[in-house]
Amino acid sequence: MPHSHLFARLLACLLLAATLAVTSPVMAASANYELRVVDAKTQLPCAAKIRITDSRGKAKRIKGALMINGSAYFTGSLKMELRPGQYQFRLDAGPEYPFLEGNFILNSGDSDSRTIELKQFIDMTQEGWYPGNLAMAGETADLETIMMADDLVFGNHITWDNQLNRWAGKPIGSPVITFGGDRYLWQLGGEDNRAGGKLWFARLAQPLPVQRLSDEYPAATFFQPDLKNAHVTARSPLEPDLPLWISEDLLDSVCILSPEIEAYQFGPKHPLAEQAQKIRKGDVTGNSRLALEMYFKLLETGIRLPPVAANGTVSEEQTSRLDRVYAHVDGVFTPDAWWQAIDAGQTFVTNGPLLRASVDGKLPGHVFPIRIGEKNEFQIALSLATRQTIIYLEVIKNGEKDVEISLEEYKDRQGILPPVEFTDSGWFLVRVVTQESGYYQYATTAPFYVEANGQPRISxxxxxxxxxxxxxxxxxxxxxxxxxxxxxxxxxxxxxxxxxxxxxxxxxx
Structure with missing residues (x-):
């Protein structure tokens, strides 16, 4: 798999900069430019997002475009009207395409259009990996644009919560919207966010009556009889009622990667207030590291909840990041098959690198039986594609770092990691961390499990x-x-x- 696309990115940036730097003798107060984006292989229009900043670093709002955190989302083409000047840009069509970054100059009266070809450097669906976002909110048309620009196959649309039920008094038709040929948006997703923490719901046939409930009563478990075929996700491993939810077998997954985790607020009465106080002021990675620590501790108890990811809601505060969960589907993709893969833990989560791992042909979530006391070695087969610079790769075993190597060492080893040894029950996973500044960027596989004499590890x-x-x-x-x-x-x-x-x-x- 490719590990660096610096040359391709630089060439593409130069090409795009050249196409945008168009001069005209016609004098006017603004310049007009239409940008079209197509896939280099299929020549079909690509959805993408572009962030344009002026010489002062201020993001420019593009009229008529869906704007999120300074980025304009569009499908196929984008018409821009900008003042003359120097600009920087970053064009992004999702993690399977290289970034396009560079500078351009617009002069008064410029009016032109160009088509940019984006070359996909990896096709995850060809390998059976399909990306999804478990918590999206906003207007359906906007979410469709976001999913195509961010290259998401599945989205869970939050349309009801404690304040509002969009379906009140309205007929409920098909819960799934299909668009873009092969993308699916679940329209009946919901949220319950009270003193015990936040839960996300999917695969329900109708909304839950969570409006106008008190902060503490009833507990979220009150709705369990209505959750027969639903999928319930804890917003993070930091939720105050997480141990209660697990004891009542309420959860199907835990979100371990999202901008909401980084923004999580710990009150003085939070059960993890003491741990949160140890996070250094200004450490943007602190909450994310604590969430991972709590997830690892949960795995140490023998509880096997698959990790998932989400990227929050559509608002002025929403990030344009790519937090997502990939689930592996054999054969033809369907939403049901995707959820079955999530339930089986055949997943990895990421907000950057594309990390796939297997052991003896088995995917994450697999349970390897062994005999207690006998030495067993598990050789991890790893595939990694990334647009970012990787700082290190690591294997986590039973909550502790077992192996850590740099990307250069990984290359020198020709992608072969040291084997993981077990003589007793346990679990292990693979994680990679990038040097992206401003937030904690990483990817991790779901756990593989080892059972000695049919018993999970319980700490x-x-x-x-x-x-x-x-x-x-x-x-x-x-x-x-x-x-x-x-x-x-x-x-x-x-x-x-x-x-x-x-x-x-x-x-x-």
């Missing part, structure tokens, strides 16, 4: 950590004495007993 200290988490959460339930408070406290007691029992079942420290 006593990790189980006790979640038991104590329940204590801290229960102490700060904000309800007056009465039946409602008693009901919530009983749920927390049940969660405490769940984690205490798990600690007693532990087969690891």
């Amino acid at each position: 006593k200290s990790a189980s006790e950590f979640f038991r104590d988490w329940v204590f801290r959460r229960a102490m700060n339930i904000d309800l007056p004495d009465g039946d409602q408070r008693n009901e919530i406290i009983d749920l927390q007691r049940s969660a405490r007993d769940f984690w205490q029992k798990r600690a007693k079942q532990a087969n690891a420290p």
Whole structure:
């Protein structure tokens, strides 16, 4: 797989800069330019996003375009009216195409159009990997543009939450919209965001009645009888009621990568307030690192929830990042097959590099049986394509770093990582980290699992950590004495007993 596209990017940037630097003797107060983008192989129009900044670094708003965080999203072509001057640009059609970056000059009266060909350097769907975003909000037409520009195949559209149900009084038709030939938007996605944390819902036939609920009552588990075929995702591993949700078997996945995690706010009564206080002020990676630490600790308890990713909602504060989850589908893609792959943990999450791993032909989520005490080596086959500079690759084993190598060492080893050794139950995954500034950019596979004598690894200290988490959460339930408070406290007691029992079942420290 390619690891650097510097020459291709530089050539493309020079070509685009040349096409944009058009002069005209006609004097006017503005310049007009139409940019068309096509796939180099198919010659079909490409959706993309472009961020144009002036000489002061200020992003320019393009009239008529969908603007998110200073980037203009468009399909096929974009008409721009700009003042004369010098500009910088960054054109992006998703992680399977190289960036186009460079500078251009527009003079008064310029009027021209150009077609730019983008050459796809990898086709993930040809390998059976399909990207999705588990939490998108906004107008359907805008989300379709975003999905095509960001090259997403599946999106979960949040159309109801605690404040609003868009479907109230309206007939509910097909929950899935198909567009762009092979893209799918689930229209009945929802959100419940209260004191216990935020949950995202997908695959429901109708919205849940979460409007006008109190912050603490009823617990989110109240709706479990209505979730027969639904997929429920915790917004992060930092949610206050995460241990309760797990004890009640509410969750199907945990989001470990999203801009919302980086923006997460810890109040003084949050069960993880002490851990959050250790994050250095101004450390933009702190929340993301803590979320990963909590996810690894969860895996240490023997709980197997697949990791997923999301990129939030459409608003002025939304980032134009590419946080997403890839799920592997054998054969013909369908939304059901994609969800089945998510449930099986055949995934990787990323906001940059494209990381695929297998062991003996098995994908993440697979459970390898071994005999206790016997040495077993697992050789990871790794494929990596990236537009960013990789700082290092690492193998995480049972929550700890087992292997760390630089990209140069990885190349020198011809893509072969050192084997991972097990004599007992455990789990492992592969992660790569880039040097992208401004946020924590990485990709990680879902875990592979190892079972000795048919038993998962259960850490006593990790189980006790979640038991104590329940204590801290229960102490700060904000309800007056009465039946409602008693009901919530009983749920927390049940969660405490769940984690205490798990600690007693532990087969690891």
